[in-house]
Amino acid sequence: MNTKPIGLFDSGVGGTSIWKEIRALLPFENTLYLADSKNAPYGTQSQEKIIELSIKNTQYLVNKGCKIIVIACNTATTNAIDILRAQFNVPIIGIEPAIKPAALKTQTKAIGILATKGTLSSALFHKTTNLYASDISIVERVGEGLVSLIEEGKMNSLEMTELLKLYTKPMVDSNIDYLVLGCTHYPYLIPQLLKLLPKKVSIIDSGLAVARHTKATLESNNLINNENTIGKNLFYINTNNTQTMSSLLGKNRKVEYLDF
Structure with missing residues (x-):
């Protein structure tokens, strides 16, 4: 066995x-x-x-x-x-998204979560969020289009860069210091994300x-x-x-x- x-x-x-x-x-x-x-x-x-x-x-x-x-x-x-x-x-x-470590470590009391609609709307996600991050500002964003571009081998395309800028701007404006990646496709985007995010922002995946x-x-x-x-x-x-x-x-x- x-x-x-x-x-x-x-x-x-x-x-x-x-x-x-x-x-x-x-x-x-x-x-x-x-x-x-x-x-x-x-x-x-x-x-x-x-x-x-x-x-x-x-x-x-x-x-x-x-x-x-x-x-x-x-x-x-x-x-x-x-x-x-x-x-x-x-x-x-x-x-599931690594909300717990981000919630425990954040200094700005604001974290970003980039995930799919199916994850963000699930009962398990909301249960975890309420358990560990009830006193923290969470900026959620559905990464619409990101998975399709990765599947097509377009990780470094201009379209991908523009989408990542669009999705992370509200997070940066909210003073996040942790970005939680809530989709297993997204770790492949870390090199691009590091270029777009302030240096104080740490990226967590599971x-x-x-x-x-x-x-x-x-x-x-x-x-x-x-x-x-x-x-x-x-x-x-x-x-x-x-x-x-x-x-x-x-x-x-x-x-x-x-x-x-």
Whole structure:
């Protein structure tokens, strides 16, 4: 069982940012990644559709023998994780915006959150916000169009720069000192964001925390792969964006088309 893969899914290529953190922390683990780019971004879908797609992706990974599932998608986590945990008999790790650390560390008592509509409107997001940031000014912004540009390989385009300027200006005007990235696609925009934001603004994403939680869950369930050989990694995408995904992964990693 321990040699079976870690399964990950996201509404596209963005979850590869989570995969990289898991890979760095657990290099001997085998992994299987599903990029549902055909339905990206989940943040614009109805909750019913998000749940349907999340069940479908999880079922595929479970059928492939994955010993643990990582939902490398904020929107799928905040809308579907409870249903997935009730339906599947494997550990399921989710991801949600890192509001807690930003709320605890802010000096200006103002933080920005850039996320999808599906994440910002979810009950889990509001519960977390009320729990940790009730006394803090939160500037929320739906990153409309950002996921599509990343999926198209246009991370450094003029259109992307203009959108990021538009979305971050109200945050800067509100004197934020932390920007929380609430979508797994967005860490790929950090180089651009650093150029646009004042130096006092720190950027937080959840990738490393998810990787650590995945490792701890594997250890507590005696599922760690103890073979001292570098793990095998499979990447599937259901559109023709294989090249975009491969470029994000680096090292000439092979990405295969899969109709799912």
